[in-house]
Amino acid sequence: MTSHTQSPTAQQRDVFYVSDGTGITSETLGHSVLAQFDCVRVHAHRMSFLDTREKALDAVARINESNRRHGRRPIVFSTLVDPAINAILHTADAFLLDLFETFVVPLEQELGCKSTHTIGRFHNIADSHTYKNRIEAIGYALAHDDGQSAAELQRADVVLIGVSRSGKTPTSLYLAMQYGVKAANYPLIPEDFERGALPGALKVHRHKLFGLSIAPERLAEVRYERRPSSRYASLENCRYEVEQAERLMRLAGIRWLSTTTKSIEEIAVTVLQDFLGEQAE
Numbered sequence: 001m002t003s004h005t006q007s008p009t010a011q012q013r014d015v016f017y018v019s020d021g022t023g024i025t026s027e028t029l030g031h032s033v034l035a036q037f038d039c040v041r042v043h044a045h046r047m048s049f050l051d052t053r054e055k056a057l058d059a060v061a062r063i064n065e066s067n068r069r070h071g072r073r074p075i076v077f078s079t080l081v082d083p084a085i086n087a088i089l090h091t092a093d094a095f096l097l098d099l100f101e102t103f104v105v106p107l108e109q110e111l112g113c114k115s116t117h118t119i120g121r122f123h124n125i126a127d128s129h130t131y132k133n134r135i136e137a138i139g140y141a142l143a144h145d146d147g148q149s150a151a152e153l154q155r156a157d158v159v160l161i162g163v164s165r166s167g168k169t170p171t172s173l174y175l176a177m178q179y180g181v182k183a184a185n186y187p188l189i190p191e192d193f194e195r196g197a198l199p200g201a202l203k204v205h206r207h208k209l210f211g212l213s214i215a216p217e218r219l220a221e222v223r224y225e226r227r228p229s230s231r232y233a234s235l236e237n238c239r240y241e242v243e244q245a246e247r248l249m250r251l252a253g254i255r256w257l258s259t260t261t262k263s264i265e266e267i268a269v270t271v272l273q274d275f276l277g278e279q280a281e
Contacts, residue, residue: 016062137179141172209252
């Protein structure tokens with residue numbers, strides 16, 4: 001899953017986000033950095049609460065296995081604090097980007113004092129209203145991903161709709177992780193097109209709906225990676241679904257945008273500013 005448009009020859013790399021806590025910090029850092037490269041297709045893995053020697057050794061084994069399986073070094077973003085556990089992770093055959101080595105150690109030298117190196121220190125903000133909102137929003141996004149549940153849609157700040165693989169899930173999670181926005185997402189499927197109407201569960205929440213579309217050619221590429229040579233991934237079917245989804249959104253008066261050439265960050269900012277009326281920091 002990626003957060004930006006890749007070139008047709010993009011290389012696939014396993015990317016591991018490793019943390020002694022939830023992994024939000026390492027994943028946010030990794031997403032922000034990798035969004036600058038359209039030459040890579042990311043297969044993401046989050047390793048959270050890695051706080052024992054045994055867990056560290058297991059992480060190294062998984063990372064090394066990825067290297068053996070794909071013949072390319074995985075990329076690892078780490079926010080581990082414990083020096084002993086961090087040392088184990090550094091034995092992995094990977095390209096490792098260590099937040100502490102990159103930022104904390106140079107800051108220690110500049111400030112002339114040592115950091116606390118306290119595990120979970122990033123999350124001392126857990127008592128803050130902002131942090132609690134983000135954690136709650138992440139849980140909400142996961143519980144309401146891909147139409148899993150229509151319950152409590154009244155609590156959503158926004159409900160993203162669109163065809164399968166148009167960018168709904170990563171956008172929902174990004175809005176939750178970065179801004180504490182409760183974003184549900186709901187797929188538009190062939191049954192909706194045949195009926196010529198939005199799913200019944202969404203009609204009462206029409207004012208919260210925001211549509212995501214995508215160029216059929218790009219959609220076919222994305223779906224082919226998931227289900228090669230299937231009708232689901234065929235260009236003909238992708239053209240049909242995109243055309244019908246956009247028709248439904250126009251008929252319902254729902255605002256929507258094409259995700260084809262936009263990063264997840266750009267999509268989220270559009271939702272925040274143009275739909276929710278908020279300013280992205």
